[in-house]
Amino acid sequence: MTHSLPLFTITSIHKPEGYVILELSLLLKDVPGAIYSASNVIKSYNGDIKWGVTHESDKPGLAWWCAFLLVKEDLVDVMIDSLRKLDVVSELNYTIHKDKIIITKHHDSIICLGGRAILFRTEWLKHIHAAVGKTWGKEGAKALAYVVGVDIGKAAHESHVGFVGDLKEELLNFLLDMMKGCGWISGGSWEKDGDKYIIRLNDLFECEVAGESHLVRGELAGYVTAIRGRDYKATEVKCRARGDEHCEFIVEPVERVL
Numbered sequence: 001m002t003h004s005l006p007l008f009t010i011t012s013i014h015k016p017e018g019y020v021i022l023e024l025s026l027l028l029k030d031v032p033g034a035i036y037s038a039s040n041v042i043k044s045y046n047g048d049i050k051w052g053v054t055h056e057s058d059k060p061g062l063a064w065w066c067a068f069l070l071v072k073e074d075l076v077d078v079m080i081d082s083l084r085k086l087d088v089v090s091e092l093n094y095t096i097h098k099d100k101i102i103i104t105k106h107h108d109s110i111i112c113l114g115g116r117a118i119l120f121r122t123e124w125l126k127h128i129h130a131a132v133g134k135t136w137g138k139e140g141a142k143a144l145a146y147v148v149g150v151d152i153g154k155a156a157h158e159s160h161v162g163f164v165g166d167l168k169e170e171l172l173n174f175l176l177d178m179m180k181g182c183g184w185i186s187g188g189s190w191e192k193d194g195d196k197y198i199i200r201l202n203d204l205f206e207c208e209v210a211g212e213s214h215l216v217r218g219e220l221a222g223y224v225t226a227i228r229g230r231d232y233k234a235t236e237v238k239c240r241a242r243g244d245e246h247c248e249f250i251v252e253p254v255e256r257v258l
């Protein structure tokens, strides 16, 4: 059952009177039961774990477990002391958050497939889209987004080949999975009709922001161009923003992309 994923690093947690929200980062021995031991200590002080992640550390044999939890203000010190005494705990950092919006103090960047990732809220993208349209005109902005998209598609293909191998058109499945993992779409599918590719995207962010797709349309063209080694163009023939169930793209060969 798929569902949406709240962002760990910027979040909001309801705090009852007398409680504080604690950001806790534990560098634990990377063994089964380590998180269980730590969470049992938290439970024994009536701490309530609201949101957590576990991730690799740069130290061999040790992994981070990072969580936001609710705990009574007067129990913070004793609970932290007990956690420090656990033999699975190699390092412990904690921060008490008092604001309604909680922004991590313990993480300074987001890593995805070994590279740095950044996030934009779609609200921001609406402003970027409006500003580009004002500066280059509506048609200019569409062309710019498409050209940028084609380049992104070619670059994405090269990087995906590096990660999963040159799977030819099966790479389209990886592209759709990556788009879903990055929150660009809620799902997608593709099929072939002769030389054409029909690609369907559900809940594409760009159409929510801009009312039609040019960046992702370009990306699909660039990606298929790189797979096939000849120029392809992409046309959006159905769009969620126009009331269709999903956005549908026809990606077909041309003599030149531009």
Ligand SMILES: [Zn+2]
Pocket: 204, 207, 211, 212, 213, 236, 238, 239, 240, 241, 246, 247, 248
């Ligand atoms: Zn669309």
